[in-house]
Amino acid sequence: MPAWAFDALPCDNQPMAAELTCQAHVSREPCTGGQIESVRVEAPRAGEVRVKVAAAGVCHSDLHMVDGHLSQDDFPLVAGHEGAGVVEAIGDGVLDWAIGDRVAFCFVPACGTCTPCLEGQENRCEPGLRASFASVLTDGTSRMHDMAGGQLKQFLTIGCFGEYTVVPEQGLVRVPDGLPLWQAALIGCAVVTGVGAVRNAAGVAHGDSVCVVGCGGVGLQVIEGARLAGAAAIVAVDVSEAKLEAARAHGATHGVIGTDERPGRQVRELTGGGVDHAFEVVGREETIRIAWDSLKTGGGAVVVGLAPRGTHAVLPALEFLTAEKSIRGSFYGSGRPRREIAQLAGLAEDGTLDVGRTISHRTNLAGLEAALQRLREGVGSRTVLILDPGSPARSQPDLNHRRERHVEYLIAHAADRVHASRGLERSGL
Numbered sequence: 001m002p003a004w005a006f007d008a009l010p011c012d013n014q015p016m017a018a019e020l021t022c023q024a025h026v027s028r029e030p031c032t033g034g035q036i037e038s039v040r041v042e043a044p045r046a047g048e049v050r051v052k053v054a055a056a057g058v059c060h061s062d063l064h065m066v067d068g069h070l071s072q073d074d075f076p077l078v079a080g081h082e083g084a085g086v087v088e089a090i091g092d093g094v095l096d097w098a099i100g101d102r103v104a105f106c107f108v109p110a111c112g113t114c115t116p117c118l119e120g121q122e123n124r125c126e127p128g129l130r131a132s133f134a135s136v137l138t139d140g141t142s143r144m145h146d147m148a149g150g151q152l153k154q155f156l157t158i159g160c161f162g163e164y165t166v167v168p169e170q171g172l173v174r175v176p177d178g179l180p181l182w183q184a185a186l187i188g189c190a191v192v193t194g195v196g197a198v199r200n201a202a203g204v205a206h207g208d209s210v211c212v213v214g215c216g217g218v219g220l221q222v223i224e225g226a227r228l229a230g231a232a233a234i235v236a237v238d239v240s241e242a243k244l245e246a247a248r249a250h251g252a253t254h255g256v257i258g259t260d261e262r263p264g265r266q267v268r269e270l271t272g273g274g275v276d277h278a279f280e281v282v283g284r285e286e287t288i289r290i291a292w293d294s295l296k297t298g299g300g301a302v303v304v305g306l307a308p309r310g311t312h313a314v315l316p317a318l319e320f321l322t323a324e325k326s327i328r329g330s331f332y333g334s335g336r337p338r339r340e341i342a343q344l345a346g347l348a349e350d351g352t353l354d355v356g357r358t359i360s361h362r363t364n365l366a367g368l369e370a371a372l373q374r375l376r377e378g379v380g381s382r383t384v385l386i387l388d389p390g391s392p393a394r395s396q397p398d399l400n401h402r403r404e405r406h407v408e409y410l411i412a413h414a415a416d417r418v419h420a421s422r423g424l425e426r427s428g429l
């Protein structure tokens, strides 16, 4: 058989996955609330994976999206971008995942070859972000449709407010067996965003002082990150006494009620002149100002909160010089989210990082609208939707399947390599 004939071999001897129908929360228009509908989820295409969603966190970004604060165009939409589940089907050419793998989602599927990726800023991957911000997969389309055949956008390439979703293979991270999927669900947004802002954007050092303005799901993980970094003082600021309590449970050393007069000055008084690092985790003009006002001379503020379009921050510009204060933003941990999600999942598994305590409510898909309303009212830190209560506690990957796929892929592409090496020989390299 000539070498090229291998190309005709199928790359996968498993039966082809078929389209399936499941339940998902669909937002048809901004601001009008969503409803649970039957939706069709296509089989994964080449380079894609279909996941049976076990759990999904309800993040403020989901609320901003469904309320139309980010886009008016990406509707109808299945929101949800922070979740975990089990691989149910894989598309052609996918070698790293097997059916039965337990996975968490990463909403920037980094290409690994664009300039930001090569510079170690995979959170800013150009094609990954283009797809993510358009709420489609990397080929510009979605795998979800309503029963009439209309396309449903998948928020940030994921759309995990449903029982199944299809994502790019680069949008997944393995979950260790010791970590429950309802906790793993939070790693791919709240945890990597919060801890990454501390590590990569601010570079908090042992003994530094920190202020965290906004103690929701991400804010609590900023506090976790500061604790892990060895911060000496961690001042939590929030309008809710209950959230300050949660902040103390995660390691905050002080709490300041944000509605009191001049909270920034209170932080300065508590810390003997201000903090080294202030994190804003709300996305509002007034909270950015509190973070700025809590800094000591030479301190730096990091804005992590997602501000609705049209929000502007006003700062006393003289303090850039007279107090050498600085400010920057941090998106999705400011580093290599996929690698860091894997590492943070390990820390959560061994208990070094506390994820479970960040979760204030657990519910099912029917409880999503109430969870979004809690976010509007600032009640609770994080709701997790349990979409599959029977999800396995351990990975059960079909290893034989994975091995066969590798062998078949190597055989199928052997001819390409022969041609390529001959080309190199001819070119004299």
Ligand SMILES: [Zn+2]
Pocket: 059, 060, 061, 062, 081, 082, 189, 190
């Ligand atoms: Zn999020």
Ligand SMILES: [Zn+2]
Pocket: 110, 111, 112, 113, 114, 115, 116, 117, 124, 125, 126, 127, 128
């Ligand atoms: Zn890239």
